[in-house]
Amino acid sequence: MDDKTINSIPTLNLAFIGDGVYDLLVREYLVTHSSAHVGELNKLKVAMVNCKSQAEYMKLISEHLTEEEEAVYKRGRNTKVNSASKHSTISDYHSATGMEALFGWLYLKGRTERINELFALIIEKGLLS
Secondary structure (H helix, E strand, O other): HHHHHHHHOOHHHHHHHHHHHHHHHHHHHHHOOOOOOHHHHHHHHHHOOHHHHHHHHHHHHHHHHOHHHHHHHHHHHHOOOOOOOOOHHHHHHHHHHHHHHHHHHHHOOOOOHHHHHHHHHHHHHEEEE
16 A cells, blocks of 8 residues: 555544554463463453553653654544543543554554564553563
8 A cells, every 4th residue: 555545544544453453462462471361361451452551552652753653643643533432531532542543554554563663662661660
């Protein structure tokens, strides 16, 4: 997919695919770093894949973003949404949407190495600190 096509995709659609990308990264990490049964794995996944956690993780990685990545994040963060999760603030919801849009954009650009770098920062700074 070329840059023009990717950049024309609505931000919430980028967030939609980015949510799947991030969810899969978390699942892969948990399966390869835990011997817990599937029910416990799901609880751990839910703790990492929610608005509040993603907003916190975004704070951890924001200083490591390029200007282009920051622009995509801000585009996602500033997208008008009609509702937020009942367990999150609207601010967390916007930040999480921005993070998901960033991951979706990177995925569609074929920048999987960069996705893995950002996810490694989340793991290093978020879970092990």
